[in-house]
Amino acid sequence: MIHFENLFKPRQLRLTVVRLLTSSVLSTTSKQCFELTSSVLSTTSKQYFEQPAASFLVCFLIFIEYEKDWRKPSSLWYNRFMDKKYEKISQDLGVTLKQIDTVLSLTAEGATIPFIARYRKDMTGSLDEVAIKAIIDLDKSLTNLNDRKEAVLAKIQEQGKLTKELEEAILVAEKLADVEELYLPYKEKRRTKATIAREAGLFPLARLILQNIVDLEKEAEKFVCEGFATGKEALTGAVDILVEALSEDVTLRSMTYQEVLRHSKLTSQAKDESLDEKQVFQIYYDFSETVGTMQGYRTLALNRGEKLGVLKIGFEHATDRILAFFATRFKVKNVYIDEVVQQSVKKKVLPAIERRIRTELTEKAEEGAIQLFSDNLRNLLLVAPLKGRVVLGFDPAFRTGAKLAVVDATGKMLTTQVIYPVKPASARQIEEAKKDLADLIGQYGVEIIAIGNGTASRESEAFVAEVLKDFPEVSYVIVNESGASVYSASELARQEFPDLTVEKRSAISIARRLQDPLAELVKIDPKSIGVGQYQHDVSQKKLSESLDFVVDTVVNQVGVNVNTASPALLSHVAGLNKTISENIVKYREEEGKITSRAQIKKVPRLGAKAFEQAAGFLRIPESSNILDNTGVHPENYTAVKELFKRLDIKDLNEEAQSKLKSLSVKEMAQELDLGPETLKDIIADLLKPGRDFRDSFDAPVLRQDVLDIKDLVVGQKLEGVVRNVVDFGAFVDIGIHEDGLIHISHMSRKFIKHPSQVVSVGDLVTVWVKKIDTEREKVNLSLLAPNETD
Template identity: 50%
Template sequence: MANEIGQVQGEQSAFELTEEAKAAVQERILKQVAAELQLAPGKVRTTVGLLDEGNTIPFIARYRKEMTGELDENELRAIEERLNYLRNLEDRKLEVLRLIHEQGKLTDELRQSIEQSAKLQEVEDLYRPYRQKRKTRASVAKERGLEPLADWIMAQHRKGDLQAEAAKYVKPDKEVATAQDAIQGAMDIIAENIADDAKIRTWIRRYTHDNGQLETLAKDDKQESVYEMYYDYKEPVRKLPPHRILAINRGEREEVLKVSLTVAPDKIHDFIGRQILRGDSPVRETLAATIEDSYKRLIAPSIEREVRGALTEKGEEQAIQIFAENLRNLLLQPPIKGKVVLGVDPAYRTGCKLAVVDDTGKMLKIAVTYPTPPNNKIAEAKAVIKQMIDAYGVELIVIGNGTASRETEQFIAELIREVNHKGLQYIIVSEAGASVYSASKLAQTEFPDLDVAERSAISIARRMQDPLAELVKIDPKSIGVGQYQHDVSQKRLEESLGAVVESAVNHVGVDLNTASPSLLSYVAGVNGTIAKNIVAYREENGKFTDRKQLLKVPRLGAKAYEQCVGFLRIPGGGNPLDNTPIHPESYTVVDKLFKELRVELAALGSSDLKDRLDSLGPAELAANLGVGVPTLRDILDSLQRPGRDPREELPPPIFRTDVLKIEDLTAGMELQGTVRNVIDFGAFVDIGVKNDGLVHISQLSDSYVKHPTNVVSVGDTVTVWVLGVDLNKGRVSLTMKKPRA
């Protein structure tokens, strides 16, 4: 930006870049993003151009591979994030330069320092001395005319008498009654100037991070809490793991812990002294005292807030990343198709709500039974459920994992033994967010005649049939597959999780004729209004038979059509390609390909066509068809497996027919389980007992594990062995290390 800001004309347009200067800044940003992410500048430049044209990440990742060099979604999102940060940084630099210029204090040296800043923190440090402050001791001293005395002290003359110089500023009418009052005021001004010095703040911030310790104490060490390990705790700031940062923050917020950041001040005083003190002078001791005051009163509290803020940001980013990864794996769990499902929302006093849904998710029957305490109407409940099983051919019972879930599981296991229904099984699923959905306007619209709990039972049943379609109806923050999700920046969390849901939905694709507005709203290029318009058009005109009909949907213009159409499927439509991920812009390529192969489109899905497509070499064929190799590779894959759901390639969940009690567990017992949650220090695995067992990070593998997500994912089926059982606390410790014989 050096010389770039200089390319302005007139006072009115000062600090507004010319088009040429804007282009230079843009080019510099592109090069910086490419260098930081270690990507080819050409790929970054093309990606930024596509983003600036309004293209979505899923669309670019899937349908613009030749242009980006096959960058994946993660790389594209990283480019977008850094691009936004650096553009905001440049905007802030211009704003700060303008504000300082208006004060008449912008020097060439300061301008250069601001222009060369690589981080927002650096810009704010440089702007700090010029920012409008609330009333401070220094501002009061300046009002009393003591700034010249502060300048005299900072000049550090070899000769002179401080008391005599200070006496010149004694003004009883301005509350400077004595020479000492004048000296104190001057010291306050110097202390604030030291505290505002960008170089000093940068060094102290880094030194505090590298050498400081976070210390925690209990406000009441007799109080029992989950924070007892932090009642008298110390750890170097630089070594604090993200989950511990957030745990300490929560303990402090709940007023259980007192938290402080400590660092030995001697080296800090020495560093500031080297920047301020110059040889022997009559004011050396005064300045040394001012340095200590500046650090203790102004710098240390401010730097502590900044360092702890940076720690919190680090903890939040890790928590959000874990939540996002867990959520994606949960959303992409394989759907259980072709089964009639009985959903059970368990409870004690209010009874278990039951909902039978057919293999399409349509609600068939609703009921309430009371098999759990305090009612214990077991025989009556069995009769109701047996009748539902027989009447509707129920093949799978899905139980929510909330209150009374394990008592309900025991009851269902007994019922399955009595029914002796071939193939009847049960599974326990997380019901996190089910109550949120049940009380939502969406649920009220979908089931206006049902109460909240009955809607919840339907949601629980549908979670097994199509996890993605059902879970997108719920605020991602309520799904509960992370750590400390309520302690992080909710705006940042919402952005991250929204991107994850969008990615998952577009990865799988959406049936245009059955998708809910909630599901459609996550399709690339489709917002909430367009999603509702699609459903309204479908209800008014009947099922879509051709993707081109989307252009008739109100407010769905050409750009939105381009972005979304490849992710929307029409099974059984007029054109078989409409049920594939192939974009309509590539239909002509398919026509050329089929002419070369001398086959009709009707052959799509046949084993003969699959074999012929499998034998083709994309590299040789692409040139003849006038298409890029990556796009042709995707087209061939889609033609070989039309209508494919990528989730179906994953292993199915574990279904059960009998219950396992914690009392049944013994050390060394081998079990199959499902990973329910992955966190920084391990993974929680459902092995069929009341509480999920914990596999600590040290027990995930025989080799070193940097993070649990490198080994396991939510939804994984894993083999575990019991390490230990705490019956009093209901805790089970597990290992994934196979015991030696």
Template identity: 50%
Template sequence: MEYLIDKLAQEFNIQPKQVQDTVELIDAGNTIPFIARYRKEVTGNLSDVLLRDLDARLTYLRKLQKRKEEIAGSIEEQGKLTPELAAAIDKAATLQEAEDLYLPYKQKKKTRASVAKEKGLEPLANKIYLQLDTEADLAEDAKNYINPEKGVETAEDALQGAMDIIAETISDNADYRKKIRRMVTEKGAVKSTVTKAFAEEKTEFENYYDYGEPVKKIANHRVLALNRGEKRKVLAVKIIDPAEEIRTYLKKSILRDKASGYLVSAIEDSYKRLIFPSIEREIRTELKEKAEESAIKMFALNLKKLLLQPPFKDKTTMGFDPAFRTGCKIAVLDPMGKLLDTATVYPTEPKNEVAKSEKILLGLIEKYKVDIISIGNGTASRESEQFVAEMLKKTDRPVQYIVVNEAGASVYSASELGAEEYPDINVSLRGAISIAGRLQDPLSDLVKIDPKHIGVGQYQHDVNQKELEKVLDDTVEDAVNNVGVNINRASVSLLKHVAGVNKTIAKNIIDYREQNGKFGSRKEIKKVKGLGAKAFEQCAGFLRIDDGDNILDNTGVHPESYKAVQNLLKSMGLTTADLEADKLAETVTRLNALDVKATAAMLEIGEPTLRDIIKELKKPGRDPRDSAPKPHLKSDVLSIEDLKPDMELVGTVRNVIDFGAFVDIGVHQDGLVHISQISDRYISHPTDVLSVGDVVTVKVLSVDVERKRIGLSMLV
């Protein structure tokens, strides 16, 4: 354990005690959001991001330690574990290094070498490898191993079997493999060519029909693109190795003055047949895993930014799900997200019932005092947007509209959850409800959808799905707990992501609410079936009650700190009544003047905890998302045909990827800002500058109407 603590401390550049205390918290069943928010004194104020990374690395190192113990135990059972080998296994820093050391002792399936050993050819192989006899002597000695009963008909058969044994011995040498792997990584290249079946066709992989790039330089997104092309049998992908240099290295390492041609042949065979194919698979797997890890992290970062976009609160919202033949589906939600009305209109092809559709929608706008229209960006979005822009000229209400990413809305519509929430609403109309909901409160609506379907990733269907699911679940959990959840209004979908709450407990919370009415205090949460003391500790600070008896229940202050808050307010001559809106300004002024260090000592709590308490007392009930810039609302419309080079526009970042960002500029097709056009200074990745939801000014560089491609620049 001490080794793990020291290694993690070194890798994350933090103190061993921080690691030790954090690991103890994790092992005790505490969630990452709880540790990050309410145990800052223990961890030394480590962020949730670092805690997630530390937890993942801890899991890997424990897995590595367990595997090293298994390997050492297996070799010891064979009676072959030397002190030197035991030390090498203990020193192995990766699973790959440990497996390399285990290779010579691992039980293998039938190989050419194992067959040769069964024929009794190992002594001959040892003679060749030791290089003590001349080639002529070896050829003569090989005759002694002829045994037709074992399938050794000639001396040549015996020599070939001996060389097979040597080839496998060389291949199993951990030092050779480590060196060769490094040489291929440093000097090899990834090469792709088009397969015969697609040689005359244009595909999305056309840029890779004859492509090469050094292994050590290839970008992660290109690795994933090549792998996808290979999976679809469009591309053939391989590693080009520095073969001659590697053969020279092996010969120099193995051969001595009396080396025979048999040993040289065995070295050649070992590299070509055994070592390189294995190293190639390992390197490609390593490239794939690295690329997948990068893609998953990128997806998670985009998802978190999307989930934390500011809500349009207190706005009656009309969801508009565009379509052609089947009609546009409409849903109106009140400011609290309650469904008020639905409709289906046909303002687009083939019916073109523009006047009739206008009458219906203008009627809904006036009846329900609609403030914003949320339009999905799918099929017929461009035509629907044009219709809405013209329609809004005919009402005196100051209604604006915004085009939102509708990814996942159709999945939600047909889901079990969608049917459960709106059992009496047609499947097709549920999509419009989702489109309106994700504008009113992105977090509450998007948690209902499998993150993979939200559409802010890159190659999300090509990566390790189990790992993707875990990281995205962690991301949703962090986002939900960062904002907090109103326990009297939240759905099961939202509640199940609160720290310490699972789906069963979330359903029990809803059941309790339905049977007993609203929760009046956080203490009452303890009455929920299945929610024990540990779960309450984890979740209480993240659950909010906005109209309860205690104003602290509507803050991020944990109940365990309520006594400290009362003592703080008492020392200032205040009460919780002074946190109400009409007195808050004066209270904030006094809180700002506090000597944090002295006050923390007086209250016998840590400074980080006191700082968080003060922060919460200064804004009880305030949503942390409110301070973020809201998406760009529109009242006009453009088409891709309207775009001209050098035109300047305001847009919203929809997706950030390794090589740039896609920006919605209001023409249905998002434009691409390549990484080279994001900043006039060097940036290593688009995320250095951009996040999903950012509102940016861009200049049009190029427009390809036929291929629906728009090139943009932020260098305006």
């Protein structure tokens, strides 16, 4: 077999040749194909083929190998060179071959996902960021799979054992695990019992077992040798040879895998209950569920319980049925064959299949958990900002006192203070704390108090509500403070507030989260924001990649004010990195505010490509050019000027907006040499310059009175905010210390697969109290009114 594709490097050259040989030359003769491909090779890759004759020879070898059946769908040529990868991506993701090619080509040219999604819609068919990333990720995954296939084929070929059937099976395998299963019999092994037995010459004895000859024990005496001192030991060695061979039977292993997947159960038993003080894993002390129906959160719970030593995990199999599969491989039966079957199944195959199943269950569960965390994070980042408000950040604590920080309407810190509002503080300290808080409200015109939801939050909320009785115009909000302590101890926080303690920085972060959640939360490692489940039990690399993608996507969708954004926020803008972001901030400090997008080019290290990718996402309200404060990309400024000229627009007043709304997009796009989708986006930006699409999302719920769990009654109607969505339900802040739980079964009268089909983090929801556990301070809620069928 000639693996001629290895001759074509780099990848782009291979693709060029492949496309020529599989598309444009389908109807040409072999001679024409030789000439065309030879020409391409000789002109595009002289460093690989010094002489045109060399490229001709390559083509000649190709066609000697494949000309007979290369057009057949089952042929090796078709599988390798009709770009099955693109076909697979198209089928799995529901996108066209053109969309795939466009996305991968733009990515190869250095375009970022946000840029492609926003400014190349006419080329991609308006694919969004998620679809674009899916194409890129699947392309990478399939490339890695194909690379492994080639490596496996080469190794088996070296052994001279590569059959046409085996090669075809490897080429059509869709999972890496399936490729490894096919490779298993040919894989280089460490010295096993079977290896030693074969080296001792016991293979003929193994054949005698299969032939079921009379008096095997006596025949085995002839095979006594060093390491196998008796006939019994020799028979044991022969059994080892057969066990290894049977356990590597690809068909039997595949049948066993399917059997386990469909019918076996994953079980758990209590191993050491003393390690489970809070009885978190109690429901798993005696648990079993069919492998094929395992929910992701249960898989992760079992994994965690096992890791902590609380649970023992196992499987229940229909072992007799599996043993019967293996027994069919033998035409005869004897005690040794029975032993071969027993050992193959119980010691070799089932343990390997169990490991594979648990790995696959974990990977699937992690994928679901990461996706859920990502969805929750996106919704949290898109919570509507409370712009233009003076906010007091309140970081609660018992013994060390509450840390307060007042920030003005732009997020600038005005003052900080420590008060002692709750016990163990004395009555005098608490009274002083009331006076101090009232003074801050009056002195700085505080409009909203943001209270962190950590330690002493409930007591602090009651304290704030008491003070606000004298300030009816002031409200408070409970803010998720997860990650605030991480930020306050970070290098970024030290740079922002070098003279403040960690606790006071945390209070500033809490206040700013209310003003602009996105701008503040990007300063924190997304994994530290508590809006997921089992986030510490999943692949941290995959989790980080997914969450970073979410942050990047949201930041670019919202846009960034280049004159106020922190380096942390700027670094998420398409085309920018940490160094360029810091250079932008330094440039602002040295040169003053940036007044146009063109001026951004003067920032050190910000080259032409970075500008192309970033410019459209950077907003400049101070610019004299209104387009600089919109999502219109500078590459389209000339077209917009022409548009204004044709419509006689000088200002974006009501008349101008009316003209833009009544415009025939298709016709004007042709006249301006723009794509229709691009023009639609331009018009949307011109109709609402400086728009923040987060304003269309729910804002935080403002409160003035505290609610105690003792005040609740079953059936009571409440308003709340969804704080977290998990696989089994959603947690809702209804104004008491602990968030209430809406179980998935109480979300809809219709069947739903996941809570995210109904609610998202940040949603304002109307709920009814379903159950109250005052002792454990737990409240169960329902989205269904009491008169509806639950």
